[in-house]
Amino acid sequence: MRCIRGRVWATVRGIPGGLMTLQSLLFFLSMMSAPSVQSRLAAADVPGADVVIAHHEVHTTVAATGASTVMEKKLYKIQTPKGAAQLSTLRFDVDPNTNAVDIVSVSLCWSSGGCRTIQPEVAMVPQPAGWILWRFFMKIVSLPALEPGMGLEVTTRKRGFMIAYLGADEEQEFVPPMKGHFYDQILFGEDPYPVLEQEYILVMPAAMRLHVREYNGPIASSSSYTSTTTTRRWVMRDLPAFEHEPMMPFPSDSLPKIVLATVPDWQAKSRWFHEVNEKQFEPTPEIRAKVSELVRGITARDQKLAILTRWVANNIRYRGFSMGKSEGYLLHAGSQVFEERAGVCKDIASMLVTMARAAGFTAYPAMTMAGARVEDEPADQFNHSVVAVKNDDGTFTMLDPTWAPLDRYVWSWAEREQHYVVGTPQGGVLERIPASMPADNLLRFVMSSKYKDEKTLLLKSKLEGRGYSDTVLRRAIGYAPVAERDLLGAEFGRKLSPQARVTRFTWTDPWKFDAFVAFSAEVETPAPYYRVDGDFVWSPLALRALPEFDRLLPWLLLRPNPARRHPVLLRSNMILELEETFESAKPLTVRSLPESQPVRTSVAGFTWKVTVEPRRIRFTARLELPSRRVSAAQYASFVDTIAAFARLDRLSVRLEVGK
Template sequence: MKKISIMMAMLFFALILQAQNMQDLIAKAGDSKTFPKSDVVVIFDSTSVEMQATGLSYYQMHKLVKILTLQGAKQNHIVKVGYDPLSAYVEIQKVIIHKANGDTKTIENPVLDYAAPARAIYWGAREKMIEVGRLEPGDALEIITFKKGYTYALLQGASDDDNDKYIPPMRGHFYDIVPFWSNEPILEKTYVLSIPKDKMLQYEIFYGELTSKLQFQGERIEYIFTKRNIMPAERESGMVSKNNVNTKLLMSTSPDWYAKGKWFYTVNEDYDAFTPTQEVQEFVNELLKGSKTELDSISVLTHWVADNMRYSGISMGEGEGFTLHNAEMNFTDRCGVCKDKASLLISFLRAAGFESYAAMTMAGERIDDVPADQFNHSVTVVKRRNGDYQLLDPTWVPGVRELWSSAEQQQGYLMGLPDGADLMYTPISPPENHYVRINGKSKLDKAGLLKGSFTITAEGQSDASVRRVFSGLRTEWDKNLEKELLNLHPNARLTKVTHTDNDKYLEEPVSITYHYEIPDYAFVGANEIIFTPPMASGVFKRAMAHLYTNTAAENKKFGFKDRCSRLVEINEEVELPKYDEALPLPTADKVSSEYVSFDGGYELNGKKLQFSETISLGKRVYEAEEWPEYRQAVLNQNHFADQKIILKK
């Protein structure tokens, strides 16, 4: 096994040498009074990395954790390290308990190696674990681990050198993403990287500051990064990823995004991932018989893959990382993860005569501008006749009328093109592309019985949300439709419902028309009638994710997310029973900003009560300073849902 250099070891243990002994460090670290909201405190967390010319890297990790509470003791009674045996080798080298009374105990229990728990993706990930046993507050756990390799698996050619499979996908290069944030306090975190002098490293520190130092060691350069007194990362409801607001270090020896994009293209073409088989060619020819336009063909192929290839990642041996499985495997199995669905669509498009390639993206998190591997999702791009590239995502659009899910707007992506490509971001999708329109008409009688009807139509991501009432068994559809009505009132009775053909979802947006009656909908007293118009009180909230937003905080420190941009338009006319006077109708102030607007209210003309409201939410990811307007729009809609109309007899 490769041994870390003497100088690296000296740097690695420099923190320990600053104190007289380990017990001094532990005693000075504080206790539950010092960190009242934490179960543990990490006294130090040190990582030293030695990169070889091939890109093979050796990691030595050393960590000291002090237990503050019984819950912290419970959470740390085992030490666990996850890894992928196709791309990494790990060892738990030493675990020592430093007891509060000054005693030390080296754990001699066997290290177990077992298959990691998995769901949906079964790629052979494993975990190594050693049982520590009972800990008490005041004890400290010292853990020394070793790793060689990287975090992604890639198909490699056969080799007699066992270390070859641990060389990263871009051979000869190094990349890492190091979070200098934590959910528990860290007194000191250090990361040391030693690379050959001829390797050009670019790095950047995002969302904070680190102490950094560079020093030359013969034919190598060492980069040292340190941060002290790291407090637990703050949380806010609905906030963007913690990696987008807390300090992190990005490093890469890749010269730019173009180099990474070209590599991604080359590695998959060399593997021959996308060449359609004769069976695929014949199948595509049959699928496209009714297509009349370029977009028709793209849509047919995208939605066939989206709807007919099951999302389930089974282990197929070497090749589970960036290399996309080939057409024969994907078409035969019709089962895989995002990269397999993307790969089959590329094969289909090439069979249809299109120029098509794979792309990488990062769902749920911003890609910052250093060409490290900030990717967790694979998609497809197709070149249109006008020369523009169009993004397609067969993973995120099953049953969705879009070709690229707008739940992925404002998301970074990198295309794997022959000449490479720069990092790009998906544009904002206008809210009118994702409208929800509800139009209702009802009549309230003097006994409180409400009879009426309403029609809901939707498009884009809102269409997909409404359409989920048709998910599952067809025999359950009527029950699902009725549940939406029962959300209005437990006494609601569905008298008739009609809807568009869900099997033909690509032909037209969803439309559902309800006819209903609700006995005792209004409270009828001796002198008054009290009720809320049903469309104002809320129906099909499943298509209005913003209504589930926690609006308790008046301001936010961090950016926040919605599911998608969205336009909601609600209109209802209620015919009223005889009354003498209406008390003042509920009102709400307008909201108007670049990306958020709200307008709505009541009009009363004799026995006709008209309610209308329009909410426009213009994007998916918002800045913290946009929260007041967004919050007010949500509060306004909920305000009308909660307020009562009071008619005096």
């Protein structure tokens, strides 16, 4: 939910009429001593790649106001016809209210020598839109037919930033959100093609102080100075093409990156966020009346907060509409959101802050990052907005109404270990939500089975969860169309047999938040057991009968990948418990019983056990995933453990059946 993203790109007014700006001139002068285009193309040979980026340079010049101009140059080499097709059009995203992208030059080049500047067709068209309708545009550059072996050099100038409208005027186009400050996060290796060399050059006034650090490196760097400017340069070479891997966090967690900011500390960022938003939370008489209605008769503090959070979560739709200058870090006024009944995360947070204050709480908005970590440098590294309610001891109770629809909890278990900064008058520091315990997100599946007749097995099962597992089950049934809810029961028999038939499926009310959600099902399926030399061979069915609702057990789908480069970020850590019993009408005597062997690693572990009584077989298993994060180095161990757990359905118990 990218609702408050505000990455600064640039903010200097260009000279009209096609004349080259000073920044453009400095950019091109800096290129004069660089290797020639022809030598770069000749060296750009990466087997198996359709396109190679021979050189990628970003040159940022910052003014004392924090305004900046970004000159970007990319030199592509086409290696295959598929690569030529991939580069037939280029896309540059633009929000005309907050930034400008100029196509400075496009040239076709050849390693044998020579480049030819072309004037491609450029079209400005609306971006595809879904839930967020902020009137974004994109410049589409249509190129002539390209051929393998050719080079394509594209130079652009970017001024402005995405989604930050705080105070533009005629004299200062695209004023930065924090005037006088510059901050950015630069990733290396995020292109879908191999990059032979990537450079980031930053030129700043000498008086500007900068927090900067490299992560996931090493990244080569250098600095130089004049009496008026400081120039910093970072370079990486031979970067592989970026490929998204299943269940990885945002690329910023693992790709080499630079995080930089002139903001002195997080307290300054916090105070700024408070100051620009404080006027947005004045309750109207209508809001006060609604709050009084909702909490009438309620005395418990946590219950009041839960009621207000759920009302906001379930009554303010997630929809982003363009409302002028309020689309940046300025949250829409609570009164406006209450009237419109719609907004993105920052507006939904504004609504809850306003209602919490009307109820007598001290509440503030907060910035957070869902899906990646926030580094120590006070740069903009946030993509989400939440709510902080001050406790008597000075700490905060964190609430997230955007993620709370149809949730028993006011802060999602999928947001544990998440960094945040609260906007307060005194200034807050970078904080982090505590990690959950695996038992907080328990999923339990209990199943019993017996023969209905000689060929048919009757199964009865119950599925229930805690924490994030409860949220997934609650939304699975709550968001399903009422007429289609019975169809969810088919998941209990789908993996058992094509002939499996669900005869009964029930669920608890997902809108009753004082109880956990539970599903119950009865299934008739062809008996999967068989005989060997007269003995009965039994195997557990719980893993095959366990439903796979969306986001419930996605890690079961991970596959081995020795070349895995990025970590895994689970929705939550968890415990999965299975309990299965088989009832026999005749006595059973064990012929062979598999020996239980626990498996434990730092990232996953499980235990299991099979016991046989005269007329009953009992199978239990317990899988624990202790951490949300699995590093790339731990991936093989994680996947192997999950695969070994999944193979428990191949266990076999050989039994003699009495009379």
